[in-house]
Amino acid sequence: MDAMADKAQLDAVLAQVDKDIDKSLERLFDLLRIPSISTDPAYAEHVRKAAEWLKRELDGLDFDAGVRATPGHPMVVAHGKGEGPHVLFYGHYDVQPVDPIELWDTDPFDPQLIDGRIRARGASDDKGQLMTFLEACRAWKAVTGKLPVKISILLEGEEESGSPSLPGFLEEAKAELKADVALVCDTDMWDPQTPSITTMLRGLVGEEVEITCASQDLHSGMFGNAARNPNQVLADIIASLRTPEGGVAVAGFYDGVAEVPESLKAQWATLGFDEKKFLGDVGLSLPAGEKGRPVLEQLWARPTCEINGMIGGYTGEGFKTVIPSKASAKISFRLVAGQDPKKIREAFRAHVRARVPADCEVTFKEHGGSPAIALPLDGKFLTAAKAALAEEWGKDTALTGSGGSIPVVGEFKRRLGMESLMIGFALIDDRIHSPNEKYNLESYHRGIRSWARVLASFA
Amino acid sequence: MDAMADKAQLDAVLAQVDKDIDKSLERLFDLLRIPSISTDPAYAEHVRKAAEWLKRELDGLDFDAGVRATPGHPMVVAHGKGEGPHVLFYGHYDVQPVDPIELWDTDPFDPQLIDGRIRARGASDDKGQLMTFLEACRAWKAVTGKLPVKISILLEGEEESGSPSLPGFLEEAKAELKADVALVCDTDMWDPQTPSITTMLRGLVGEEVEITCASQDLHSGMFGNAARNPNQVLADIIASLRTPEGGVAVAGFYDGVAEVPESLKAQWATLGFDEKKFLGDVGLSLPAGEKGRPVLEQLWARPTCEINGMIGGYTGEGFKTVIPSKASAKISFRLVAGQDPKKIREAFRAHVRARVPADCEVTFKEHGGSPAIALPLDGKFLTAAKAALAEEWGKDTALTGSGGSIPVVGEFKRRLGMESLMIGFALIDDRIHSPNEKYNLESYHRGIRSWARVLASFA
Structure with missing residues (x-):
């Protein structure tokens, strides 16, 4: 025909x-x-x-x-x-x-x-x-x-x-x-x-990390300053996951990540995506993440690391002057094309291990992994x-x-x-x-x- | 007589x-x-x-x-x-x-x-x-x-x-x-x-700090990277509370804190305090806190900041890809002579406020304060x-x-x-x-x- x-x-x-x-x-x-x-x-x-x-x-x-x-x-x-x-x-x-x-x-x-x-x-x-x-x-x-x-x-x-x-x-x-x-x-x-x-579609690597310092909960008056606090260790690790420019600081994280082709960027620019409205609808006004990259690009084409949950010590009503034995976090990485979930998981674990004091312990639990x-x-x-x-x-x-x-x-x-x-x-x-x-x-x-x-x- | x-x-x-x-x-x-x-x-x-x-x-x-x-x-x-x-x-x-x-x-x-x-x-x-x-x-x-x-x-x-x-x-x-x-x-x-x-005896300032970013919990796939994560904000703040040398980084924190008199230091040195045993009894071996200061001095005569509790996002069994709306921490400062609990509280709050993004909120709750x-x-x-x-x-x-x-x-x-x-x-x-x-x-x-x-x- x-x-x-x-x-x-x-x-x-x-x-x-x-x-x-x-x-x-x-x-x-x-x-x-x-x-x-x-x-x-x-x-x-x-x-x-x-x-x-x-x-x-x-x-x-x-x-x-x-x-x-x-x-x-x-x-x-x-x-x-x-x-x-x-x-x-x-x-x-x-x-x-x-x-x-x-x-x-x-x-x-x-x-x-x-x-x-x-x-x-x-x-x-x-x-x-x-x-x-x-x-x-x-x-x-x-x-x-x-x-x-x-x-x-x-x-x-x-x-x-x-x-x-x-x-x-x-x-x-x-x-x-x-x-x-x-x-x-x-x-x-x-x-x-x-x-x-x-x-x-972005991929996913889910990790749960638990830091153990002392063998028991300690009184923060009696031990505070000299005894390692796993909340502090964990917070230091989480803080270290982002660069001052808002990127993910895990070594090799961006290996294999390609820039969005100019033609696609140009097409996205025509979509009229309203960053202010997108963020404003959920009560925000300042984009987080990588400085200088449009929100749409960050959501669709850039990998990220998010702290989905963290907990350590006393979190009930009132106050308790404790230095806990353990603290933990659930952390997920959203991946884009070119990133291997296995390599990202290993790189993350190495990043964490390098920041855990020698007398403390860290354990990891895997929560799913799929490529972009x-x-x-x-x-x-x-x-x-x-x-x-x-x-x-x-x-x-x-x-x-x-x-x-x-x-x-x-x-x-x-x-x-x-x-x-x-x-x-x-x-x-x-x-x-x-x-x-x-x-x-x-x-x-x-x-x-x-x-x-x-x-x-x-x- | x-x-x-x-x-x-x-x-x-x-x-x-x-x-x-x-x-x-x-x-x-x-x-x-x-x-x-x-x-x-x-x-x-x-x-x-x-x-x-x-x-x-x-x-x-x-x-x-x-x-x-x-x-x-x-x-x-x-x-x-x-x-x-x-x-x-x-x-x-x-x-x-x-x-x-x-x-x-x-x-x-x-x-x-x-x-x-x-x-x-x-x-x-x-x-x-x-x-x-x-x-x-x-x-x-x-x-x-x-x-x-x-x-x-x-x-x-x-x-x-x-x-x-x-x-x-x-x-x-x-x-x-x-x-x-x-x-x-x-x-x-x-x-x-x-x-x-x-x-x-050390004094105490207890503070509870809550960071609110988005107005609701968000899906970390749909929003991750572009939406501010309060867990990350809080962890960054907690990490910022300590200097690389292990001291407390809040501006003016050590104002008025005197060194222990040499005579008292000398007396403490004769006590035969066993740092290794003290830490070893609770499963630790490396002193935390201010580098170069003996454990006893750190416990008795140096002020500290301890994260007694922190929580944000999903912390139950399994995994949930959420960016929470809120994260919070209970933080205490142990004070020594020369530190004013009111001033320490205000300095801490200023330190935190300076690190909260402009579109997020922070609230503080006071949990006791007493001088050393x-x-x-x-x-x-x-x-x-x-x-x-x-x-x-x-x-x-x-x-x-x-x-x-x-x-x-x-x-x-x-x-x-x-x-x-x-x-x-x-x-x-x-x-x-x-x-x-x-x-x-x-x-x-x-x-x-x-x-x-x-x-x-x-x-």
Whole structure:
């Protein structure tokens, strides 16, 4: 087919999406009516019902679909018959609990369309989002009789309760699920006008450190000055973790960390991120961290070290003149591409050990470690999807980062060796996990159109 | 009387002490049999009984004695008829609870003399000690028919439960109790051969500091690096409190702090204090604090800053990637002579405020403040008592310090403008507050002789 024919075909698919939008909405409402709350065992049958509903929908789209057992709630796995590049679409069909129910204006499982907003638990997170993809497949099927590429689908039923079965399931179904790229639909647009692909997620190293000085708690009058105080030792160590310029002072910490490409920096600069508002919303006004680096860059593309907890000595009411035996802290490092979690952990431990007096002890406890995710910005799927989204929204696609992690993306990378394009149409005001969750009808409608275009761009 | 006659008289008094020691011991046993546990309301009648027992003893020694009501347990106040300098003797007749009772080898309120050790609750702390003074008065009375100086006595019944009624009582009885010097018998000898007078007690400033950064707890992935972390701010502040040489870095902290006189340093050097053992007993081997200063000097004569408690963020099991809104610490300063608690508090607060970022908040809470106590080393009472004790023990009297405080000494100084000589015959192994508390018969016998001599030296 030539480019003209391609365009005509895509236009027909998009026209089909538009024509069918009311029915698309009805189908979403059907799914939203199922209270598939994964964290509450009382809802287990509803979770299963949602999985079976999805299997039937996928069967109807000529997928080879199944509800697969796990130690927890089932996975829905489906394989399409298309040709060409192989993509794995991921979404989740379970939802958060609805408490406090009294703050909902309507029944969370009786979806309503109100002023262009679809209101229900799961409307945005993640039933609405996953249905954008299924409805795009439906339109392609309706117009062309087939899917434009080879599509596999993985829909999880435990995302809202920590994905306990996911790693084991991926390990077992590795061969079946490995595709050329994953499409993960659980993220936001930058703003209602700007389509986004999240290309960077920070990694994590969690450490717990405990300093022991004296063999018992001491009276600070009797021993103060001459006996080592682990609170002081720990505070000195924590203070030593940052340079006067706000960077992390652990030796080798920035080894392998690349500067953000100028092109990406330039794109971020166009996003109109409001540092003052971002900090002001949580009662701050002065950026911390590395001096001279914009907040967005610090959050998305710079590693950090944060003291998540620290405790030592007497912390109750009143006062106790004690020099404690022990003090401890929970410390996490957020990593970016180029940093090896193992090396960072070792470098941190060496940094601490060098600062513990010879007659004191230090112990470390590991609390998780995962590398950062960074998509190559010139990858063919990313390039294609970026253009397709821009076409739909009439605006350049923002390539964004996220300071936190999305576990499934790490799992795909680690276990299946597969990159993920994180594309979603949720908005920051969708109130996910909160009462009156909503998904804009525009998010739904143009989300379906967006996926129709993205699939075309991969073909 | 000339010096020869003085000596003959004192020798007669000492001979009387020796002759009467068995009866002195019986009288102590009578007092020890009264379970005057002040902290347990069930024993209130016994506390009163002990007070009345003491009043009777003092009446028998021609004191004008009374049991005085307070909001808590009573005080015993007695005034003797002697002439010359006026001394106020202080002791306490209440005792600690006896738990864990199963660890006692004998009934704590059935005193026993075993291998030269008087075993009972209160044998050392403080019934045995206070009786050394009363028995010395008795010997003087027996030999000369009167007391060698004007003696007032204050015996407290709430020392082991925090002396809640003491300040108010002193305030009311100020005129009655103000003497030329106080004698406080609640301290140790340096070792079993070396008599001691404690001449220095460190003062205290207690502060609680709370740092608030963001208005709510934040996700350290989403905000880490750009949002100020109060744990880090607090740790930086705590680290800044010490200089690289181990001193306290608060501006003006050492203003007015004098070096220990060379003569006192020389005397301390003869005490044979074993730094290694002192630290080794609590599992340490490297002195902290100011580099180059002996441990004893650091404990007795140098001010310090200790972090008694600190807390911020998540400190439970596992890990939580939070940037907390708040972090706090309890910090105490031990002061020496020349330091003003108010000025130290203000200097500390200024030090902290200068290090809190402009968009964060700091609040302070005051937890007590008292200046250090330091007796003038050339005072006439100290000089006399020092010589008298040396005479009894055949060894120079050690002038010691204490890193902690003895509240009554501060109260005497503050409310009555009266210095205290802290003289006691307890030993470090007396197991006060523990099962099998004991007081050596030698402590008791030579304690009585020591007071007989000290009173003579004041005459």
